[in-house]
Amino acid sequence: MEYLVNIGILFCIYAMLALSLNMVVGLSGLVSLAQAAFYGIGAYAVGILMTAHGFNFWSAMFIGILLNGITAFIVGKILSKFKGDYYAIVSAGLSVIVFSVLLNFKSLTKGPLGIYGIGKPSIAGFSFYSSVSFLALALVFVVLFYALFVLIDKSSFGRALKGLREDEELTIFLGYKTTKYKNFIFTLSAIMAGVAGSFFASYIAFIDPTSFQLAEGIFFFTMITVGGLSSAFGSIIGAALLLALPESLRFLGLPYETAAQLQQVIYGALLVLMMAFRPQGLFGKFRV
């Protein structure tokens, strides 16, 4: 039972990340590989502030959100000038930079040693210490993010995003300042990824830079590609599938080494199969 609850919490964190990334990649057609960076900033804000400065979870998460918002807004200003492959490369650059900072700014982040002993959230004296209560709290955020996704998808703002996804120049002709739209959705997505990072740090109680590498960003990308681009439901399914597949390997009774490698094979095969036979993903409405 405890095992299932733990899987459930990880699922919630992945679902938040998938929803946040799908707003940028799916709704707006911007191939961003920066998500791991914002995930990391959110996690480290909570990790550092809660362990070294006595902040509670919520105020630490709030500062993480602020930090992510500012970083994303500045980076987004530069990124908004790019599209397609260039957007992907520049955003991947951000992931590499943030990873290097986490690894090398040892006086702040403790470098490769990581930060441990990160506490749990609490509201009005109630601590979300038990896994079940933590799962419930995480689920609330997944529902909120899901609702936000659907709201944007249906709004005129969402229509403008889909417009620039299909033909940015034409959207400019219709009087839209597309760089503003791109920057807004990028910043919003960064904030959401930061929240996911905060939950991850608090749940695992220990973070080190390896959880926030560029490769993680590509893993999140695989989630939404499999689940379906531009679809809130697809994001959830993608997160669930990519979590369930490697977990199910545990029950095959394979030696640990084999299982770990098989996991990579499965991810790779999954991505190739999807690209070949269903490039828009299982529930996707759009293909990159």
Place this chain on the structure above:
Amino acid sequence: MLTLKNIDAGYGKKKVLNDVSALFKADSITVVMGPNGAGKSTLLKVAFGLLKPYKGEVLFEDKTVKASPQMFVKNGIFMVPQGRRVFKDMTVRENIELATGFWKSRRNFEEEFERVLSYFEELKPFLKLPAGNLSGGQQQMVALARAFINKPKMVLMDEPSIGLSPKLINDTFSKIKEIKDKTGAGFVIVEHNLKTLLPLTDFAYILKDGAVVYNGKSEGSVLEKMMNTVFE
């Protein structure tokens, strides 16, 4: 209405327009013709604020303006780009809705939508279809409807005839004239050579090597002679 005054413009070091002035009037169809590379599209880009000229001014209703697509759209000037560009994955209705993003209130959208459909009756059966499934001529109508839901004062069109059969070109221009008569909007149409359709238009400019070589009524022997030399 929309005036270009002594415009020099180009891309980087390559100067395309050389001291070009033009006056586009409301309630009339002005056609800008010229051979390839004469600077027709560049002129349209400057007029819509997509390209900043090296020198010269863009005037809107006799006032110098800082031209940008956002500014023009708010003031009733719209661009229909080359190649019948529609959002192919969106429905016809969504295409038209997307053109109203700058409206302060959406309260009278349905009313305006009905009005614009009365100009483009032929679109009515296809409102829920992806615009990409429509024929070339119908896509051109979607592109025009996007402009006309906004009650434009002026519509700039870049080579609307490209990729259309002679019959459809004829239909398109008849439609343009019909809408002009109904709404009083001005049209600026850039075309390579529009000899047979000139009677449907009011004024003509001919560009050659980045300079205006004819401007005036779109009829008469002077125009004919000029066209014969330019398009020889």
